[in-house]
Amino acid sequence: MTRKFHQLTLLTIVVAAAGLFSACAPPTAKLTVSRNEVNSGEPVTVRWETKNAKEVTLNGEKVDKIGGKSVIPPDTTNYEVVAKRGKKEARESATVKVNSNRAAAPTVRLTADKTDIERGQNTKLRWETTNSKIVTISGVGEVSGSGEREVSPRVSTTYTATALGDGGNATSSVRVTVTDPPPPPIAERPRTVAEVQPTNRAIADQFVSVMKPVYFDLDKSDIKASEQGKLRTLADWLNRDTNRTIVFKVEGNCDPRGTAEYNLGLGDRRAQAVKDFLVSLGVDPSRIETVSYGSEKANGTEEGEAGIVGSWANDRRADFIYLRGGEKP
């Protein structure tokens, strides 16, 4: 019992001594500023750290023992932290120089009352600015310092308000998302033999077996001698009484060595040349449509041979496509 009492007393004395000692320790204070020189309107962070203090003030204002705050000094300002404990005190200060000859930076704030709309709907843009001379909004143009405007963008659009002042530029953006409409309907596909309803399938089949492609030389659209005999045979067949009402299309094609735009023109010339040749042999021009596919159907990788798929020689051709007409053979 007495032994325990002695232990407690000793502990109390030790604690009290420690307390006394620390009470005697002088307070310390540290202060830093993030920047020593700013333009008017710009923020500065002031940080301080004290030890052993009972009361801490920053420029006379009571603050935490350790802390920091962002301030916008109106003009050149001395920041001083004072740490006090009884009669003892510590202080540290730093000066932030403010270049007040510079104009204040402009500010701008742009909002939209709806940022998700469906196509055709409106949304209202609102904006306000300070310290600005010229205010523009992308897609709208120059506007006054504050205001509102209904807009109805056709596609998702970012509106950016820019405020230009003596103290620099400020921008504020708002993104208006426009919901996509359903995709446009699939258009009518180009007609091909399979999709045409021929008056007689047999005529179409015969057309395909007779009207073999005509081939061309590189970058040429004239009908070469070797192909002229072929076209005469075709013209004879087309001029038969039973075939005189057949209407068909000539498709001009090119190998992929030229440019795509040029080839569309070259393919057109090839189709025209075939048409002109057949017309010269008595085929009525109103029976012949021409179209160019340029090099869009080309798949050759080397010269190769006409009639062999995958060759340039085969890519340079005019195809015949049955459209309608003809009588049963």
Added chain:
Amino acid sequence: MRKVLIVVSVISMVWWGACREKSSAQQQPQQDDLRKQIGTIIVTPGAGPSLAVADFQPRASGVDAATTTFNEVLWNDLKFAGVANLVGKSLYPKTKLADPASLKYDEWLNDPVKSDYVAFGSVTGANSAQGYLYDVKTQSQLLTASLAGNAREMAHQFADQIVKLLTGQDGIAQSKIAYIANREVFMMDYDGFGARQFTRDGSIALFPSLSVDGKRLAYVSYRSGFPNVVIRGEDGLIIGSTQFKGTTTSPSVAPDGRIVFSSSKDGGSMELFVANEDGSGARRITRSRSVSISPRWNPKTGLEIAFVSDRGGSPQIYIIGADGTNERPLLSMGGQMDSPAWSPDGRFIAFTWNGGGGGFHIYLADVASGQVLRLTREGRNENPTWSPDSRHIAFQSNRTGRWEIWAMHIDGSEPRQLTRTGGRSPSWSK
């Protein structure tokens, strides 16, 4: 010195090769002049202002990934913009810079950063960020930007605003490119991201051409059974189309909306026509009886049209007034030329030509002087199109073994691949 000699001799060899093909030798090898002029358009290392772009800091929960994307996109945008030398990030101060209160000018002004400008800021939410641009030398704030959208959109906005402040010109980071993939028209962001299908014709689509303001698209579609010109609005709705038989191709949209195209609609050769903005009222402007193709408006004046004609034997570049008057050759270099693309400022025409050796390559011609500069070296390269700021060119190249869209600076430097799954016929606009 030796290096210079090698470069000079290579250039003269290429030029000599080009000259040999010329059908008329009115052009002198002055491409060094042109290269010098172009050198002032793109900022090269050691010249022009320097810009430090500090990583934006995440200032909200769950925005770390968006911040990473933002920083990557902003850096790439400003690098490709070529308006300032970017100071490498490894040289930056260790302390994070997220707001003006933490900006210490000395850290950015002195060795090793030595930057004229510093951009920084923070990502403050899933769809918001705050950016700043400071002039380090005059110690002044140039820009405070409140950004909105996803990370990519916000980075593009901020990049464009920085470019606007440093150059006075609009940036291109928010521009778009139309192109052909899988026989349909697609759109993508200027850096190749955000590809989206624009047409669903189920036919063959070719040669898309965006208007200067980016709000119209003309292209060739076989949906009628014949290649015809179709014009759509930015929302995808059809404004009009031609309804011809024969072959109608290569539309180009004037600043006032009129359309020029090439057509054999009258049954003869391919001739140029100018039509109303919906494709109606086509009026023929050429009567060459040879092939007139690939027309392109001068996007600056809207008064003249560059096109390709083979009236002289091989396809070469000509210019004609939109009313059909004042037709004249622009470039006669032999070989095959095609796809002349007029720069938005009207100063240059880019085109593809196979006369300089190595197949088709992209070349640049100064319209006033006729000087020509070769821009590509690798693979086959066609269909050039200009960025809205006239400082970059996109084109199609098969250098990877497949047609893909690429972009480069006006001097041919910094080529970068934009598509990865195939693409042709790019058209670049706002």
